[in-house]
Amino acid sequence: MPKKPHTLSLGPGTLLVSEPFLQDENFMRSVVLLCEHQEVGSFGLVLNKQSILTLDEVLEEMPLPHIPVFVGGPVEQNTLHFIYKSKHKFPGGIRLGEDVYWGGDFDLVVKGLLEGKIDEASIRFFIGYSGWSAGQLDQEVQENTWIVTNDIGAECLFEHTSDELWRYILKYLGGEFKQMANYPIDPRLN
Template sequence: MSNSMNISPQPGYLLISEPFLQDENFVRSVILVCENNENGSFGLVLNKLSILKLNELIDDIETLDNDVYVGGPVEQNTLHFIYQGERLFDSSISLGEEIWWGGEFDLLLNLMKQSKLDHNKIRFFIGYSGWSVGQLDQELEENTWIVCKNMDSESIFSSSPEELWRNILKNMGGEYQQLANYPIDPRLN
């Protein structure tokens, strides 16, 4: 299979795990790249739901029972967020396709409490996925990841976690459509 390994993932690109990846942290995962520079790489797994709700992690927000996703195995004591739409905070970083990473967390919570934001356009993550300098490039050379440059922000926020990996591969077309239907355990086929 030809991989897009010559593409250095930019913020806003997606990393889709190849079907044979057995690392339990990343099986059938879709990672949104937030940073990729001389210091390493940072991303958030978009399709791994945690067992926690937002109001279980933060005091005084009983009404906010948003799902929380596992952004990755690194620093699972940290909380991150992305949102879709217009830029809300000066400190938010554009990831393209009207998707923003981070910003003033307290202001975000206040907007949510006042029902001024569509809760379906916000995702929260505990932890993140990180790579040291050169590590992601090495994994790309080993065909661990398929790079998707053309993110569909609607499918990120509307697809179920179970379907996101498959949906993105199908949308990529060609040989990737075939991978979308590959069984998790080919021995069971």
């Protein structure tokens, strides 16, 4: 596993890209958007694990059919979270990076979608989340389980399919990471 080009601090908006041979089925070939990183623990959403569900199947009486729902992680899969790309945040939203926000007033989001003021391609919904206890994520980063980057724009997060995102980011990072994008899932198949 190549060393990281530089040490980055973890925080809201950081992307965690799983190393190529990680065999944990929850995080294999995953890209996690870190939403919180504090002394008590960390919270993130897996960006590239689309579920078979749509928003209207998750929430009864939801007038928004066909909007895909992603699996944010293995923790509390009875919760719903969302991120969006916008010049303005919704009340209660948390800024994760330039034009990327997590959460906010859900009723206003639904209203914006129904009225066509929010493009469905600029929002993602997640069931569950990824969580780490105090110090756990820092330890995983030190063990090279995750490639850490803060150098990816909002466009990347919303414009690539689930199948493309992991490879795209590694190629974008270049060098040894670009080579990793083509590694087989099982190194014995090489």
